[in-house]
Amino acid sequence: MAVYTHLSAEDLAELIAQYDVGRLVSAKGIAEGVSNSNWLVETTGSASAGTRFILTMYERRIEIEDLPFFLALLDFLSAHDCPVPRTIHDRQGSAFRTIDGKAVALIEFLPGVSVDHPTAAQARAVGVALARVHVAARDFDGARTNTLGIAESRRVLEACGEVALAAIDPRLPAALALAADVEAQWPGDLPASVIHSDLFPDNVLMLGADVSALIDFYFACTDAMAYDLAVTHAAWSFDKAGETFSEDVGTALVEGYESIRTLSARERACLPILAQGACLRFVASRAEDWIGTPADALVTRKDPMAFLRRLDFYRAQGTAAFA
Numbered sequence: 001m002a003v004y005t006h007l008s009a010e011d012l013a014e015l016i017a018q019y020d021v022g023r024l025v026s027a028k029g030i031a032e033g034v035s036n037s038n039w040l041v042e043t044t045g046s047a048s049a050g051t052r053f054i055l056t057m058y059e060r061r062i063e064i065e066d067l068p069f070f071l072a073l074l075d076f077l078s079a080h081d082c083p084v085p086r087t088i089h090d091r092q093g094s095a096f097r098t099i100d101g102k103a104v105a106l107i108e109f110l111p112g113v114s115v116d117h118p119t120a121a122q123a124r125a126v127g128v129a130l131a132r133v134h135v136a137a138r139d140f141d142g143a144r145t146n147t148l149g150i151a152e153s154r155r156v157l158e159a160c161g162e163v164a165l166a167a168i169d170p171r172l173p174a175a176l177a178l179a180a181d182v183e184a185q186w187p188g189d190l191p192a193s194v195i196h197s198d199l200f201p202d203n204v205l206m207l208g209a210d211v212s213a214l215i216d217f218y219f220a221c222t223d224a225m226a227y228d229l230a231v232t233h234a235a236w237s238f239d240k241a242g243e244t245f246s247e248d249v250g251t252a253l254v255e256g257y258e259s260i261r262t263l264s265a266r267e268r269a270c271l272p273i274l275a276q277g278a279c280l281r282f283v284a285s286r287a288e289d290w291i292g293t294p295a296d297a298l299v300t301r302k303d304p305m306a307f308l309r310r311l312d313f314y315r316a317q318g319t320a321a322f323a
């Protein structure tokens with residue numbers, strides 16, 4: 001589920017009237033997603049905006065002061081030929097409004113579906129799209145600190161504590177020492193841009209082997225581009241449980257990326273440690289969510305072990321994981 005707030009037909013019509021998009025025709029809650037409430041909205045349309053939109057109400061995790069950065073980034077990337085939805089601004093020119101104290105944004109609807117079992121051709125297209133974002137975003141004048149970097153992941157794991165981690169899985173406390181080790185080796189000087197930092201298959205819409213949209217930029221931040229590639233490699237090249245690695249998918253992703261932006265020798269050499277840090281970011285956030293979400297909650301908890309297994313793989317393989 002992901003409609004946490006009820007908006008009446010009257011609320012929706014009043015909201016839509018603030019935009020130059022015609023009159024409200026329908027609004028359907030979207031089941032996918034966990035962080036925000038999302039509706040697919042149809043209107044009678046206008047020449048510039050089309051008739052279909054995603055209405056997002058920001059419910060949790062996102063700091064309202066970060067919204068101008070995230071929404072301006074969507075507009076910037078969309079204007080620079082990246083497959084990213086633009087925001088629809090209201091009649092006053094604002095990218096977001098508030099309803100009962102909660103921020104809402106109207107976002108361009110782009111077609112496509114998220115794949116569960118990516119092919120090499122799809123991974124290649126994702127690599128191309130990711131590199132396009134990195135190259136374009138170098139000229140974006142916004143910046144945002146990565147609040148989920150390696151030091152923060154270590155702190156989150158420490159705050160969870162050994163006992164609570166072991167209650168999830170007896171092997172999970174091993175992540176504490178691994179985080180300290182990876183942090184000690186972390187390269188601080190790699191070329192940076194604005195990065196997506198959460199480019200999982202559910203954040204990419206595809207039409208066949210083509211990327212139609214990269215979505216959910218709500219973890220975007222200024223950080224190393226190679227780190228973003230490592231996150232995407234970890235997210236795309238394994239089965240969900242992190243038990244099986246698809247070498248062809250991983251290779252195609254990196255090849256697609258390098259068809260647009262060549263990695264330096266140092267970035268390449270750092271990929272194994274960056275991938276371990278990426279895994280720890282998801283081990284940490286998943287463990288924290290697991291502990292904070294009751295087992296009978298409507299939201300399905302994501303398994304931190306799926307990323308500890310990936311981490312083991314990257315430690316064992318080193319640069320061979322990216323050959």
Ligand SMILES: Nc1ncnc2c1ncn2[C@@H]1O[C@H](COP(=O)(O)OP(=O)(O)OP(=O)(O)O)[C@@H](O)[C@H]1O
Nearest residue numbers: 030032033034035036038054085108109110215216
């Ligand atoms: N611009 C868009 N065009 C078309 N569909 C979209 C768009 N943005 C979001 N969607 C649809 O809405 C669903 C939910 O969006 P999203 O994944 O951003 O949810 P969320 O709750 O904000 O994020 P998350 O679950 O990753 O925390 C997506 O799976 C996709 O089907």
Ligand SMILES: N[C@@H](CCO)C(=O)O
Nearest residue numbers: 198200282285286302
């Ligand atoms: N993509 C993340 C959720 C957002 O942080 C995960 O699968 O754990």
